[in-house]
Amino acid sequence: MKLYYSPGACSMASHIALTEAGLKFQTEKVNMKIPEKTTATGQSFLRINPKGYVPALETQTGEVLTEGAAILQYIADRAPEKELAPRAGTFERYKLQEWLTFISSEVHKGMSPLFNPKTPDAYREIAKANLSKRLDWLQEQLQGRPFLMGQTFTVADAYLFTVLGWSKMLGVDMTKWPGLMGYVERVGARPSVRETMKAEGLI
Ligand SMILES: N[C@@H](CCC(=O)N[C@@H](CS)C(=O)NCC(=O)O)C(=O)O
Numbered sequence: 387m388k389l390y391y392s393p394g395a396c397s398m399a400s401h402i403a404l405t406e407a408g409l410k411f412q413t414e415k416v417n418m419k420i421p422e423k424t425t426a427t428g429q430s431f432l433r434i435n436p437k438g439y440v441p442a443l444e445t446q447t448g449e450v451l452t453e454g455a456a457i458l459q460y461i462a463d464r465a466p467e468k469e470l471a472p473r474a475g476t477f478e479r480y481k482l483q484e485w486l487t488f489i490s491s492e493v494h495k496g497m498s499p500l501f502n503p504k505t506p507d508a509y510r511e512i513a514k515a516n517l518s519k520r521l522d523w524l525q526e527q528l529q530g531r532p533f534l535m536g537q538t539f540t541v542a543d544a545y546l547f548t549v550l551g552w553s554k555m556l557g558v559d560m561t562k563w564p565g566l567m568g569y570v571e572r573v574g575a576r577p578s579v580r581e582t583m584k585a586e587g588l589i
Pocket residue numbers: 395396397418438439440441452453454455490
């Protein structure tokens with residue numbers, strides 16, 4: 387399997403999941419700063435994922451899977467004994483999908499306007515206010531539980547950890563959410579997370 391990634395981007399969640407799963411995999415960095423989006427071996431990333439964004443996972447059979455939420459579940463299902471996702475078809479699996487959808491559409495994409503230097507200040511404030519509401523709710527949900535699904539670390543935690551990690555760069559003051567800061571510290575201390583961050587050159 388090969389993960390196409392950009393350091394610290396949402397693809398890091400898939401990278402953490404692959405490491406947690408203990409699967410054999412390779413990674414290939416994509417240069418997102420140039421319009422051609424060339425990979426480290428000189429391939430055109432647009433030919434791998436015409437949508438032009440990471441993550442993209444090339445499976446063992448050579449098929450390409452895109453969209454983080456799908457990739458994370460694919461990885462979890464390759465190593466069921468690691469319990470990175472509840473078994474498919476169970477209600478708990480839908481709860482995991484509920485989390486993945488929330489993180490993707492409310493938190494990840496809620497942060498997206500803050501990355502764009504062309505976002506007008508007035509809209510930036512609106513985006514920050516919306517994000518604030520989501521973070522308030524998230525903090526409440528994490529009260530008394532170490533991970534999103536309860537006692538067990540899942541791929542949803544790999545995703546939430548990754549996107550919360552962008553807050554400093556985006557000027558979102560996380561001291562308002564001590565519960566979330568504790569969560570980031572807890573997840574960030576996992577050996578798989580440290581190994582992934584080192585591999586991506588972030589620590
Ligand atoms: N819907 C996609 C969005 C992925 C995404 O936003 N990727 C960002 C990095 S976090 C990216 O590659 N952006 C570069 C671009 O769109 O040009 C998913 O959930 O996987």
